[in-house]
Amino acid sequence: EKIDQALQGGDAFMPATTQRKFRIAAGDFVEFLILPGLIQHLSLEARGVMIEVVPLPATNVLSTMLESGEIDLVINTPMTLGAGLRYEQITVIExxxxxxxxxxxxxxxxxxxxxxxxxxxxxxxxxxxxxxxxxxxxxxxxxxxxxxxxxxxxxxxxxxxxxxxxxxxxxxxxxxxxxxxxxxxxEPPVEFPQPELVAYWHTRYDADPGLKWLRERVKQSIRT
Amino acid sequence: EKIDQALQGGDAFMPATTQRKFRIAAGDFVEFLILPGLIQHLSLEARGVMIEVVPLPATNVLSTMLESGEIDLVINTPMTLGAGLRYEQITVIExxxxxxxxxxxxxxxxxxxxxxxxxxxxxxxxxxxxxxxxxxxxxxxxxxxxxxxxxxxxxxxxxxxxxxxxxxxxxxxxxxxxxxxxxxxxEPPVEFPQPELVAYWHTRYDADPGLKWLRERVKQSIRT
Incomplete structure (x- = not known):
């Protein structure tokens, strides 16, 4: 299909000129952690890129929504989500x-x-x-x-x-x-566990240069 | 029943000494608007009263949850919720x-x-x-x-x-x-409507002095 061809990385992703909307599912604290730095970067370097953050859907539909492209990225603490998904660490929550x-x-x-x-x-x-x-x-x-x-x-x-x-x-x-x-x-009075925060995407979009760029920007934005 | 007797107002509600938990369903902006002032008041005058704010449930179960006492108060913009509920205005959103x-x-x-x-x-x-x-x-x-x-x-x-x-x-x-x-x-460049914010409760608890007290405190807390 045409969609799949495009997703195989044939098209470059040029932040300065691309018009694209990404939909990220994340809880309120993740939104607050990631979005200000990310949007600040977009407002300077990628003005055609728009971010929509939506609440985390139920776990049993997440995989389907990532595969269909309804959601591009899920950012959360580690979950058991089944086959077809990849993830990488975004940060550790202290x-x-x-x-x-x-x-x-x-x-x-x-x-x-x-x-x-x-x-x-x-x-x-x-x-x-x-x-x-x-x-x-x-x-x-x-x-x-x-x-x-x-x-x-x-x-x-x-x-x-x-x-x-x-x-x-x-x-x-x-x-x-x-x-x-x-x-x-x-520092808390006792040592609490420090959960990871990870980004999930569907293997179908492994080669999507826009999604790679987005994940990199998400990681960068936390350090802002 | 005993519960209903208590709800008919036989028991006074004494903020300074009562141990009671109220559960309020409200959106995030309402929580932010009402809670700081409300909790500040409770921390001084009603230390046995605890507030839990939960997300707004689906409209079709709200009435049942208010009737059963699972939720004490719903605070939101006006909704159509059917019989058995009362409401009063908390504030107007500008x-x-x-x-x-x-x-x-x-x-x-x-x-x-x-x-x-x-x-x-x-x-x-x-x-x-x-x-x-x-x-x-x-x-x-x-x-x-x-x-x-x-x-x-x-x-x-x-x-x-x-x-x-x-x-x-x-x-x-x-x-x-x-x-x-x-x-x-x-001021916005054009006039936007100014929706009401209202509190809903179930008629079953009309005479509950604790709930009356809570609604009054909620209204007061906005002016803090």
């Missing part, structure tokens, strides 16, 4: 613990006692990140206090800034909010 | 147009020419807010340029701050980001 700066917690590791005593703003439990923390604490026989359960990563630092509650955020996002909202960032 | 401050757009109304020429960061089209703007522009024979489509309200000002793209945000949220991210806020 968590930091935040509290309002007026608390005067010294730089460095967050004190465990305060971590367990002060209420925390958490992502509601359907989402995975909260589970990493709670699973680790449980394995140590510890438990944190729930102050509020939210659905949105960005709501956490804003609430923490107004209440003195603790929140835990990926380091790369935390730094944006720390300065702007008067929060201090610390 | 949009403002934002761009980086270095653009030097004078205070007041945003220039229409720049609004149509500069790419915009928008909420992806499944969500309702983008449609208000585009519907209004279309009715005037106008069209704005898509710079990026995101799923998350909070990603818009961050991207706008890094790219010079335009974004449109509810006024009450915009002001938080304007100062922190170097953006200026303006």
């Amino acid at each position: 968590l930091v613990t935040m509290i309002w700066a007026r608390e005067g917690v010294p730089p460095g590791r967050f004190p465990l006692e305060l971590y367990l005593q002060r209420p925390q703003v958490m992502i509601e439990l359907h989402q995975r990140n909260g589970n990493i923390i709670d699973r680790t604490l449980t394995s140590l026989g510890l438990e944190r206090r729930i102050g509020a359960l939210v659905q949105n990563f960005m709501a956490m630092p804003v609430i923490a800034a107004q209440t003195g509650y603790i929140c835990n955020l990926p380091k790369l996002i935390a730094q944006v909010f720390a300065d702007n909202f008067g929060l201090s960032c610390h | 949009l403002v147009t934002m761009i980086w401050a270095r653009e030097g757009v004078p205070p007041g109304r945003f220039p229409l020419e720049l609004y149509l020429q500069r790419p915009q960061v928008m909420i992806e089209l499944h969500q309702r807010n983008g449609n208000i703007i585009d519907r209004t522009l279309t009715s005037l024979g106008l069209e704005r340029r898509i710079g990026a489509l995101v799923q998350n309200f909070m990603a818009m000002p961050v991207i706008a701050a890094q790219t010079g793209y335009i974004c449109n945000l509810p006024k009450l949220i915009a002001q938080v980001f304007a100062d922190n991210f170097g953006l200026s806020c303006h």
